[in-house]
């Protein structure tokens with residue numbers, strides 16, 4: 173194939189991928205050539221006659237794998253945001269091959285011998301701090317992949333990685349299939365209770381699915397939650413809730429349940445080969461938390477207070493339900509509905525009254541302007557750049573001097589061919605090693621499109637959250653690509669994203685950007701005050717559903733021998749043991765818990781959000797104590813964290829900003845789990 177865009181230099185604006193020319197059939201030969209090139213690079217590094225130096229080994233590795241990174245980043249961004257049957261088939265085929273390729277590199281004995289030798293004399297090499305950390309983490313990466321094992325164990329590690337890559341891919345595709353497959357098609361008469369924005373979104377979803385004139389509720393969170401919150405039809409709420417919480421686990425060829433058992437067994441075997449008692453011990457060894465004990469201590473510190481708060485909330489909801497004539501205990505599909513009623517009664521706050529003030533375009537501007545005030549960044553839209561879908565908006569990011577920082581892509585709407593959730597990713601990472609390379613960062617959300625698109629308070633928070641990850645990528649100022657942006661420890665990576673959420677809910681922000689989409693009036697001060705007063709409302713529920721998921725994750729991954737596990741029975745056993753209230757489900761049930769099973773990234777790592785929340789609640793308090801949410805000194809300290817990537821230890825970075833280690837009290841206060 174001569175016209176494969178991956179085999180050319182890209183002359184597009186900012187070096188964006190030439191999406192208009194990339195077709196699915198370009199990927200298999202591109203992956204093949206990229207892996208072959210990488211093998212040749214590795215052989216050249218490992219096989220050279222020169223003794224190992226930092227330059228000819230570590231830096232040479234940093235310089236390798238360019239084509240593979242380019243092909244992979246385009247491919248996996250497309251399979252996440254704009255997939256197709258053709259891409260899904262390639263993903264299934266390429267996943268085990270890539271896993272095998274990576275293991276071939278990590279388990280190369282000659283290469284490892286060079287890294288081992290350098291690591292042994294690292295103190296004599298005259299390395300800078302970032303170089304020292306790079307070498308130490310590279311060495312650790314080899315050890316943790318199995319480079320120090322015997323030949324048989326290495327072969328087994330490779331086989332396990334290949335199989336896991338296939339299972340992760342299948343798991344992800346099954347969830348996508350389940351979400352595409354199911355929809356609730358409604359008539360006008362079925363919409364009782366739904367406010368205008370939810371009706372409009374359901375009409376739009378119907379139109380996109382060829383059912384014009386009807387209304388469709390899908391399994392996207394942005395579609396499900398408004399229906400569960402407002403629909404007076406208990407029967408429909410139950411049907412939707414059941415489909416939503418059981419997605420991915422329906423018996424048949426797309427059932428994820430058997431995959432989970434196999435994934436857990438293979439991970440446990442990997443951990444055993446590497447000398448750990450359980451997979452969680454293996455994973456946590458390379459985190460801020462360091463061990464399962466620290467994680468469990470944190471989770472239990474919030475679990476009991478959260479359960480107590482949820483029990484109080486439940487009483488209020490039950491009383492409300494009784495008052496409205498429900499002669500039954502409230503069920504899980506009732507929680508959001510009655511919570512909204514209680515919220516309205518207690519805080520005189522109506523989600524449908526709030527939402528018209530949260531116009532997507534204004535909230536995007538709020539996110540951009542906040543980055544301007546904190547970090548001196550400017551976002552200028554650049555229409556006409558190549559994109560993979562017309563929904564995507566492209567912005568050039570400039571610093572206060574007007575110099576180019578990077579490119580930011582924003583893809584905000586739910587689509588049938590996009591996976592659920594919200595996430596940040598990149599097409600190119602910042603580095604400054606062989607000349608400056610600027611980042612190309614992407615944010616995906618799954619908002620229901622409207623005219624205009626209106627967000628809930630939570631969705632506006634999600635927008636800021638992902639944008640915080642985006643800034644972590646954009647502000648990166650590191651030398652080596654493998655230390656760039658978000659490539660930090662898993663339980664630190666949520667700090668830059670979560671701390672940024674605090675600026676969304678700051679009164680200063682809301683007074684300026686929460687403007688009514690019809691009248692143009694800013695949010696009335698009494699409504700704003702009620703909105704902020706209600707922030708800790710229903711936090712018992714939110715903390716319980718999250719923490720239960722994190723405890724379930726830890727339970728799965730601390731099993732020493734999960735082979736043959738009955739996953740549904742185990743889930744029941746764990747939720748029973750921890751005392752999960754019957755009216756609340758874990759936030760992600762196992763058959764669609766993509767954090768754990770669509771890849772290894774958050775396996776034994778779902779706690780990371782709460783871990784980082786200790787830091788972000790404590791960190792934001794610094795700005796409040798200063799009495800200025802844009803305090804220049806603190807902002808500069810925060811910017812240093814966003815810029816440092818993985819060049820320094822995360823706790824060192826944090827304490828340099830805050831002046832001390834974080835305390836848990838601010839988190840408990842933010843969630844309303846202790847008296848403020």
Ligand SMILES: [Zn+2]
Nearest residue numbers: 637641666669
């Ligand atoms: Zn995040």
